[in-house]
Amino acid sequence: MSGLPLDGIRVLDLTQVYAGPTCTRMLADLGADVIKVEGLTRMDITRNFVMPENDSSDDYWNKAGYFLFRNGGKRSLTLDFSEEKGDVSAEIVKRLVAESDIVAESFRPHVMDKFGLDYESLTKIKPDIIMISLSGYGQNGPWRDFSGYGMGLEPAAGLSSLTGYKDGPDGQGAPLRTGISFTDPYSGIVGAGAVLSALLYRRRTGKGQYIDLSEQEAAVPVVGYALMDYAMNERQPRRIGNRSHWYAPQGCYRCAGEDNWLVITVTDDDAWRALCEATGHPQWASDKRFADVESRREHHDALDELITGWTREQDQYAAMHSLQKAGVTAAAVLNPKQVLLDPHLRERGFFDRVETGQGPRPVPHQIGAKFSAFEMPSARRAPKLGEHNREVLQGLLGMSDDEVKDLEERKVIGDTPATAVPLPVMRMFVQWPLHSYGQMGALGGIEKDYRAQLGIEPPASE
């Protein structure tokens, strides 16, 4: 095992929320020293989302689940850009640029210009700097000033036009969105690759460059199939639920128990015969209605009924194993708790246990891969707000004690957020009314003994 690929590379991270932090988290996992900059009046809003035990007392902003995952292994520096503090903070950013290889930002276009932090100005400080801007719709074009929230960008990238049930009032179901903010992690990964490409170019030529990434555009290639169909045949996409354009049958089938499901794809005639054998219905294989993929597609509804007749008696895990053993592509639809307990992901070591301030919690890896030549750092917690102020300002920029104290007194730096609404109100707001969410039907359950189920020891005081 050797060092990490980005050892010695420093990233000045001015991004917030999701896409940008995903990009820089990947760089951190690959060895970069990532300095995350937040304002006391504008801390990363994900510090407000998901408190362990729903407890928003004390320094709750240092314990939030969504923040912790996306910012593991980074250093935190607070710098405030509000009102008269903007100039001081911009000067400090410029001094940090001189010590950095990469600058990442996710403001709306032209915010960086306002503070004299546009790419051209940065090259005067550090000629080979690599700068990436991640924004909703990119740095130019008629939509560049649009406010781009993650939940709007998946539909804007075209994905929702393909996502939906096949039956509905318009002959197909409404367009739907994935149960996550799809384009955020997706475009964050694209950003990490763009930065690495620029680093390889800099290694060869000594030149830095500027990268303009639009989160809308980054995800458009996922619908490449449908774009080609439109370009070739002027065909509008149809939402077809869980069925396939290529294979039949394919679907999501109810299993024994409540809300348990199994997905199956029959990829060819051999797999079809294997499914008939494995489910104990060899007679289906000789049914002419199901002889080849075209006829199976034609009789898909009838097939779905037959398959459901079998799956609804089956345990979802057992059915996955028996079909896979027979050579049929199948998988259990896991809920978030089952994902955390899944034997395959456990054996692969996909979840680390990370300290949260309220005991350790399982957190997935950010990079879904293993390298043979080095091991990525694991189980690193996210920094507390302003945790590395002194380390960065004194250690890296050589500021004196007095200078740092002065910045603290002027509230340019600090370790407590200056929230727009009073802190007691924020404490109430960031506690989620879980019971109400459960009543709405947005939760499948709230389990009090979840720590025991996950094998996490509760804190000794309890």
Added chain:
Amino acid sequence: MRPCSLTDSALGGLRVIDLSQGIAGPYCARLLADLGAEVIKVEPPEGDFTRRLGPFPGDVPDPEKSGLFIHLNGNKQSVTVDLDSDEGRAVLRKLIASADVLIESETPGRMAELGLGFGDVSGECPKLVYCSVTPFGQTGPYAKFTGNSLTCMALSGLMYVTGDPDKEPLITGGEPADYFGGLHAWVCVLAALEHRGETGAGQHIDVSCLEALGAADEYNTTMYAWLGAIRRRFYSRHHIPTYPSEIFPCRDGHIVVIGGATGFPLMMAILLEQPELEEHPLFQNLWMRTIKWEEFEKILRPYLLEHDWLDLLTRAQEMSVPFAAVMSPQTLMESDHLAERRFFGEIDQPGVGKLPAVGNLFRMSETPLSFGPAPALGADSAAAVEGSK
């Protein structure tokens, strides 16, 4: 061979052997090609299976005209090799020996059976970055399971939280796990090249599409690990306390209505041309609106059904309220915004004609991405066999 300059592309001078099939590996290799690497796609004699999947012009199957294949394999060369023959494996070995990167997507164990596993070639090619991209990774109980985006959606937990509460879990359109896996593979290959730049050494990378997608499911596993709450699918409302952030029908299609940080109560009331709504409790109180969402929709829906998406989108965005469009392939390709940004490239695909290259993924000021048509099956075989002698 395509001329490639060392200075005007990010990855000029690199050679990649793309032995993968399907979506994930080929997409990874296409990104490397668009960035300037020379990519030689090695296909079985019958071709990558996506050549048989379409869409095809006029729905007439033709391995040289598959839209999916063209999308994923632009800018590459094609060499056919029969891995079941000694000659074929010898040609592949020579190609690998000449390369910086190998991308493969065989069932775990199969490359070693062919004598082409990482351990078999790393002695001869110590600088090789050898990247395996598979649905579930090289190890673990599901390693040899067959998989696709649907199985990865299911096992990652993403499918359970996608769809309507009273219906079955739903896959996201467009084979998402394959693209997530392809992106992770691309990032990992670039990282390994950077590592090689420091150490001179290649390595093996084991990419799991399931884990690539699973990493994106963090907020659902987090809700259980932090709170014991099991999130369930609930329309398009993935993030509960931001309601509305939902797709609604409007007069000429659909619109994503998002209030954002500043939309309620005033700006949404103005947008709906009913200023009195500013005083409405469901506009004033986020929690009440979230929980009594059906009541809120009774106010919202009738107005939307009388207005067009572009009008709603433009007026909302003028007030910094982050509404979004529900784009289709047609509206994406006709978008003024994407046209001004030159997102779509254009390729001239032999036998098919002009097609969009999807797309100009990001803009690099010094090393713009390039596009090219996909290769005919085996178009570069003769040169490869000649070169391997």
